[in-house]
Each structure stands twice: as structure tokens, then as C-alpha cells.
Amino acid sequence: MLPGPSSTILNMSLERLVAGTCPATRPGRRPSSRSPRAAPTARRTPATADYPGSVTRPAADADHPALTGEGTYAPDTTRLNEPSRRVVLATMTTDVLDVGALAAAVEDGAAGAVVTFAGVVRDHDRGRGVTSIEYVAHPSAQQVIEQVAADVVASRPVDALAVGHRIGELAVGDCALAVAVSAAHRREAFDAASEAVEQVKHRLPVWKRQVFTDGSDEWVSCP
Numbered sequence: 001m002l003p004g005p006s007s008t009i010l011n012m013s014l015e016r017l018v019a020g021t022c023p024a025t026r027p028g029r030r031p032s033s034r035s036p037r038a039a040p041t042a043r044r045t046p047a048t049a050d051y052p053g054s055v056t057r058p059a060a061d062a063d064h065p066a067l068t069g070e071g072t073y074a075p076d077t078t079r080l081n082e083p084s085r086r087v088v089l090a091t092m093t094t095d096v097l098d099v100g101a102l103a104a105a106v107e108d109g110a111a112g113a114v115v116t117f118a119g120v121v122r123d124h125d126r127g128r129g130v131t132s133i134e135y136v137a138h139p140s141a142q143q144v145i146e147q148v149a150a151d152v153v154a155s156r157p158v159d160a161l162a163v164g165h166r167i168g169e170l171a172v173g174d175c176a177l178a179v180a181v182s183a184a185h186r187r188e189a190f191d192a193a194s195e196a197v198e199q200v201k202h203r204l205p206v207w208k209r210q211v212f213t214d215g216s217d218e219w220v221s222c223p
Contacts, residue, residue: 027029057113079157079184084108089162090149092142097164102180106160112180113189117197121170129213135167135176138205148199156192158183163196 056179088105099118106114120169121133145165153161159182166176211217 013114059105064159075185077185079110081110083157083183084110084159085153085157086160087146087149087161087162089154089164090146091164092137092145092167093164094166094168097166097175097178099175099180101177102162102164102178105162106180106182108159108182108185111159111189112184113186114180114182115189115193116181117177117179117193118175118198121172121174121176123172125210130172130210131213132169132171132211133176134169134209134211135165136207136209137165137167138207141165141205142169144204145200148196148203152192152196156183156195157188158192161192161196165200165206167206 011136021039026133085110097118099116103114103116121130123130145163149161149163152158161182162178162180164178166174170176177197179193179200181189181193181196183192205221207219207221209217209219
């Protein structure tokens, strides 16, 4: 019933280089009557592949390893400090789940990635049309989702995690499960988000009632 994780979006910008052409005049030196020499053309040197060891700024149109196939720099896997491993939210709720709000809640200055997942109610299951879903939680469900969150942050190098699961009646398109994870690096965040989703699906004691387009319904003991 839950689709695959959304990807995290990484925003990057590219600045254009502007070369100045005004000649400098040294103190006490008479201006030359000759025409100023043309500014030298920027060298088309390849962008260095040993980032962050590069000490020169390449031209914007320099050959880039991603375009030339000459390889890319090794990704950074370091940290300045140990991961915070904070659980900012772990809840069973009848309220609407806002994935954006969860993403904002897990923001951290040390985090270079925030990954979110939204499991939404779809309009079909096992070849049958679905109109709505109802979730009923076991009395231990809140304790279980809290333990799932604690286990994920204990086993993964994340800075913060938030997870929420809906109970009650949901329509097609409503978010049933929301997860947000922040970590220093994208792979850590993706792995932790995936682990949280799988653990919720495996361990959370909730019953699900599906209402089908033909008017029939069924109960299943899984998220």
C-alpha cells in the first residue's frame, strides 16, 4: 500500500565568471599612450577530480569529469562531530501527516541531506479498486513506533528522525505513513529512511480495513 521512498532533492547553483578588462595603473607611472592589451583568455582547464584539493577556480565552461567520463571525486564521508541521533517525533495520530513539517523538524546544521517518505493510500490493491482505508491500532502501537524510531537512530548515523502513522479513516491520496531523516550524507539518510519504513511495516501492530469499489471490504493485520 506504500510506494517507494521519495528522493531527496539536492539544490546546486553555478556562477558565471566575469573577467575585468580595466588596466591597473601603478603609483607614479605615466599612463601609456598605447592601446590597452586585451585581457588574456581564460584557460579551458579541466575541473579537477581531486576535490577538495583543488586550489584554483575552473572556468564555467571547463571540461567536467561528469561530461568527459574521466571519473569524479570520492564522496566525503567524514563528520566534525558524532551524529545527534535525535528522535523528534514518533507518533500514532488521527491528524493529517505533513511530510514537509517533518522535514523541517529534522533539520540540523550538520546534515547535508534530508530524506522524506510519504506512504499514501492508493486506489487499488491486488488487482481490485480501492476507495478508502481505515486503520485501527493495537494499544501497544504508540510504544512500538517509539521503539522503532529509537532503534533506527541507535543503529544508523543520523542526526534526527521523525515518523508518524495515521489511524482512523483515510481517503485515496491521504498520507498514512510519513518519515523524515536528516544525516550528514545522502546515503546515510536514504538508508535510515528505508530502514524506518521497513521496520514500521514489519513491527507496528495495526489493522487495516480496505473498502473496495464493488462495496465489499476486508481487514488485514498489517500497515
